[in-house]
Amino acid sequence: MTDFDLVVRGDRVLIDGTWKRAAVGVKDGIVARIGPRHAEWSATQTVSLATDEVLIPGVVDTHVHVNEPGRTHWEGFATATRAAAAGGVTTIIDMPLNSIPPTTTVAALDAKRAAAAENAAVDVGFWGGAIPASLGALEPLHDAGVFGFKAFLSPSGVDEFPHLSAAQLRAALAETARFGGMVIVHAEDPARLERYAGSRYYEDFVASRPDASETSAIATIISALRATGGRAHILHLSSAAALNQIRGAKAEGLQLTVETCPHYLTFDADHIPDGATEFKCCPPVRDEDNREALWGALVDGTIDFVASDHSPAxxxxxxxxxxxxxxAWGGISGLQVMLAAVTSGAATRGIPLETALSWLTSKPAAFVGLEDKGTIREGARGDVVAFAPGRAWTVDAADLQHRNKVSAFDGRTLTGQVTRTWVGGAQVHPAVPDAPLAGRLIARPALAVQGAAAVDQP
Structure with missing residues (x-):
């Protein structure tokens, strides 16, 4: 008999926000023990990290468009979760679009789960959708285990997922407040978007989606929160012009959280070439001063965490x-590179590695209520990543694991490389030949967690 399924030993293990010399033992998917680095334990797999490697919690990415079923030729659970594993992401929460059908009914959620069940290399949870036709009928999806409800205030880009008016957003927040749910919002005001026929000039595209489109939409969200007492989350914040509004809403005690994305923290409008549609996303990447203000807002807590908004086509x-x-389709594929992009950017700005990691691990895990994820502690899930923060590498889109080999990060040199990823103590990157997939289907923590053949309590 061995003591553990996995033991990882390292000189720098991130425990309680600090680096410690330690050994981490995982048994039956759970961190069963943390002890001295040279503890005399036996295990099915024992790994001693190199001197330039650290052991960190698995990344929790709460904003991923997998698109299966219906648009699996854009992305699917097999390819998306392999990309996640290669990038140190051990949990993803899938968006309700651009799949067909969108996840706006329990039947559609069941179809999502069926598609994911046989293809998940990492743990997968699901958001529901709030569209005009689903208002008044959100609670059954909540009861079925979605983490909350995605809504757009401007056209989504796909006909099967229409956006909400300001009045309908208020209705959605009032409805979810009654059962303790949450609405996550694409915050652009269609009345503030400029008429845009298209061009090759990136500056024209940015001008068509000005800061005012975000600040106006966020004002609508804040007003609706005051009126309903609901809980809202602003997705993919691009505009630093909205930061003071957000600070005021938080100081007021409103239930408001905010994310930004690695592309907004990495790129700036002045260095995006005309015609380079791989950089198109909505809201758009803005200028350098805006980017630096987003970094500052992460440091001071105005922005809560980072998510990829992996949106391939x-x-x-x-x-x-x-x-x-x-x-061109608007969306950036950043799932596999998010960890390296954020830690690279943090290092160049003198932000401690452990601080940057919290925006990718413990904080998004807390946001969705997954208290046993995003941390290395006894009793937590054995989702851990061996990461070499000082190793530089250049992104080659052709080598990325997601289905369509297009990425705005192609050719970008990043510092920080994932060397191994484990989900529940099982190695998922590099993939082990013939090993069963380690990913589970997860629900809101009050509900059960589904494995391939059984249901376990989290």
Whole structure:
């Protein structure tokens, strides 16, 4: 008999926000013991980290568009979760679009779960959707285990997921407040978006989606929170012009949280070439001063955490429009590179590694109530990552694991490389030949967690 399924020994293990020399023993998917680095334990797999490697909690990415079923040629659970594992992400929460059908009914959620069940290399949870037709009927999806409800205040880009008016957003927040739910919002005001016929000039695209589109939408959200007492989350914040509004709402005690994304923290408008539609996303990447203000807002806590908003499409849709930003699909594939992009950016700004990691691990885990994730402690899930924070590498989109090999990060040199990823103590990157997939289907923590053949309590 061995003591553990996995033991990882390292000189720098992130425990309670500090680096410690330690050994971590995982048994039956759980961190069963943390002890001295040279503890005399036996295990099925024992790994001693190299001197330049650290052991960190698995990343929790709460904003991933997997698109299966219905648009699996854009992305699917098999490819998305392999990309996640390669990037140190051990948990993803899937968005309710751009799959067909969108996750706006329990039947659609069941279809999502069926698609994911046989293909998940990492743990997968699901958001529901709030569209005009689903208002008044959100509670059954909540009871079925979704983590909350995605809503758009501007057109989503797909006909099957229409956006909400300001009045409908208020109704959604009032409805979810009654059963303790949450609405997560794409915050752009369609009345503030400029008429845009399309062009190859990136500056034209940015001008069509000005800061005012975000600040106006966020004002609508804040007003609705005051009126309803609901809980809202602002997705993919791009505009630093909204930060003071957000600070005021938080100081007021409103239930408001905010995320930003690695592309907003990495790129700036002045260095995006005309015709480079791989950089198109909505809201757009803005200027350098804006980017630095977003970093500052992460440091001071105005922005709560970072999520990838991994939103892939086929290469034809993304870069096949002859450089026309009006016709290209808007979305950036960043799931596999998020950890390295954020820690690289933090290092150049003198932000401690452990601080940057909290925006990717413990804080998003707390946001969705997954108290046993995003941390290395006894009793937590054995989701851990061996990471070499000082190793530089250059992103080659052709080598990324997601289905369509297009990425705004292609050719970017990042510092920080994932060397191994374990989910529940099982190695998922590099993949072990013929090993069963380690990913589980997860629900809101009050509900059960589904494995392939059984249901376990979290």
């Amino acid at each position: 086929t290469a034809e849709l993304k870069v096949g429009a002859d450089g026309d930003f009006g016709r």
